[in-house]
Amino acid sequence: MPPGEPQEEAAALERASDEDFEEPGRVGNNSPRGIWSDGAVMYVADAHDGKVYTYNMPHAIDARLATLTLSGVDFGTFDPARRKYEGVAAAGVTSTTVAAMAAQDGATVAIGPADADAEANGHQVDLDGVEEITVTVTSPDGSRARVYRVHFAEVVEAGPSASCLRGAVGVGFSLVVFEGGSVDDLVACAGRRHATALYVLHEGEWVSHILDAPDFVNAPFRALFTDAVPTLLPLVVRSEGPATPAPAAPEVTVPFTSCLIGEIAQGFSLVVYEGGSVDNLDACAAGRGLAAVYAFAGGEWVSTSSPRPTS
Numbered sequence: 001m002p003p004g005e006p007q008e009e010a011a012a013l014e015r016a017s018d019e020d021f022e023e024p025g026r027v028g029n030n031s032p033r034g035i036w037s038d039g040a041v042m043y044v045a046d047a048h049d050g051k052v053y054t055y056n057m058p059h060a061i062d063a064r065l066a067t068l069t070l071s072g073v074d075f076g077t078f079d080p081a082r083r084k085y086e087g088v089a090a091a092g093v094t095s096t097t098v099a100a101m102a103a104q105d106g107a108t109v110a111i112g113p114a115d116a117d118a119e120a121n122g123h124q125v126d127l128d129g130v131e132e133i134t135v136t137v138t139s140p141d142g143s144r145a146r147v148y149r150v151h152f153a154e155v156v157e158a159g160p161s162a163s164c165l166r167g168a169v170g171v172g173f174s175l176v177v178f179e180g181g182s183v184d185d186l187v188a189c190a191g192r193r194h195a196t197a198l199y200v201l202h203e204g205e206w207v208s209h210i211l212d213a214p215d216f217v218n219a220p221f222r223a224l225f226t227d228a229v230p231t232l233l234p235l236v237v238r239s240e241g242p243a244t245p246a247p248a249a250p251e252v253t254v255p256f257t258s259c260l261i262g263e264i265a266q267g268f269s270l271v272v273y274e275g276g277s278v279d280n281l282d283a284c285a286a287g288r289g290l291a292a293v294y295a296f297a298g299g300e301w302v303s304t305s306s307p308r309p310t311s
Contacts (some may be wrong), residue, residue, distance in 0.1 A: 017264070029053040037063075038081045044221050060141040062104035065148055068135060071097040073127075075150050087150040089127055093192060097122040097242065098133060099222075105159075106140030120171075120242030124186055127152070164189035168241050168246040175296045180231030183222050187211060190237060197238040204267035206236075234270040259284035278304060 005217070033047035040114055042055045042199035064080045072093035075085040080103060099122060100109050112134045117124040125133060135148040165183070178186055191211060198209040202224055209221040259280070262271035273281055282304060285293050294303045 009073060028302045035133050037180050047264040060106075061139045061144045063107060063137045063139040063144040063146040063147075064103040065100055065109070065135060065137055069099045069149060070133065070150060073150070078117070083146065083148050084146075085150045086111045087133070087152050088151070088154070090191075091188065094128055095124060095126050095242070096133075097126055098135070099123070100135045100137075104140055105305055108138045110138075111134045112136075117242045120241075122242070124242045165193050165195075165235075165237070166246065168244070169195060169237055170243045171239060171241040173236055173238050176235055176237055178229055178231075178233045178235055180207055180233070183209070183225050185230050193237070193239070194242055195237040195239045199236040199238075201268065201270040202231065204269075233271050234262055236261050236270075251257075260288055260290075262289070264288055 029044055029046050029051075031046050031048035031057060032044045034045040036043045044053045044055070045051075056083075066080060068078045070087065072090045073096050074086045075087040078085075095116065098111050100111060102109050111123045111125075113125055113130060115123050116126045131152055133150045133152075137144060137148070138145045164181070165176045166179065168174060169176065178189070181189075186198065187209065196211050198211075198221070199206045200221070201207075207221050209218045209222055215272045240293070259276075260271045260273055262269060264271060273284070281293060285304075292303055292305050294301045
C-alpha cells in the first residue's frame, strides 16, 4: 500500500470447527503456506516439501454456476470462478433471456431483475434502464451463496425502432407489417422481436429468410428486395418466444393510395387493408377482382367472400 494512505483494519477471522478438513495431516500436508479454491477443489501449498495438495470440496457447499448465457448480450467467456462481467447488448436488443444452471444438483438459482414475462419460456429481462443483471447461487445445504454480476456500462434505452414491425409477434406464426427499409434493417428488427424466420408471399409462392442461416439459404429473399423492402410490406414471421405485444400504432400522416396495399397475383396474395367497415372491405376486394379475403385473428383464419365485379 502506498505511504500515507490509511491502513485498512483486517477483519477478524473465525474458525468454523465443524468444517475442518481431516485429510491434510493424513497425507503429510502439515505445513500449509498458501490456500486457494475454485469452489470444487481446494489447493494447499506446503512449505515443508514444496508440493501443492488438492482436496475435493464437499458437494453440499458448492455454490457455483456451471453455465450462464444472455441472449443478444456479449459479456465474454463465462468462467464459474469469475463473478463480475461487463455486458454489451447488440444493436437494437432491448430484452434478453437469461439461462443459468448451477454446478451442483440441489443448489438454487435466483435471477434479478424479476422475470418480465412469466408466461414465456425462460427468464426474460427487459433491458430498458437496467444497469446490472445478477445471478445468485445458493449451495444445496444453504450455507454458501455466490453472486454473479453482468454490469452494463451503457444502459439500454428503448427507442422507436421497436415499432419497425407493426403487429404482435407471438410464439409460432404471426402476421405483421414492416415499416420499410433494407433487408438488413428488416432482419435486425425481426431479431429484436425474437423472430427466427420471415416469409413473404411473392407471385403465389412463399419466399423465406431464416435468421442466422447461411447466405445461400436466404439468397432468393435478398434477390427479391435488392433495392429495398417496400413500406408496409405484409410478412409472416415465426418466433419461439418470448412473445412481444404490438407497439403503439404511429400516427398516419400520408393517406393510403389504395384500399388494399400489396401485389395481387393469381391464387393467394398477402395485402394490407387501409381500415374501415367489412362492407367497405368487400367493396374494395370486389374492385380488385378478389374472390375471398382471409384475416388471421386469434390464431385462426376467418374469411369473407367477395363477388367479382360484372361487366
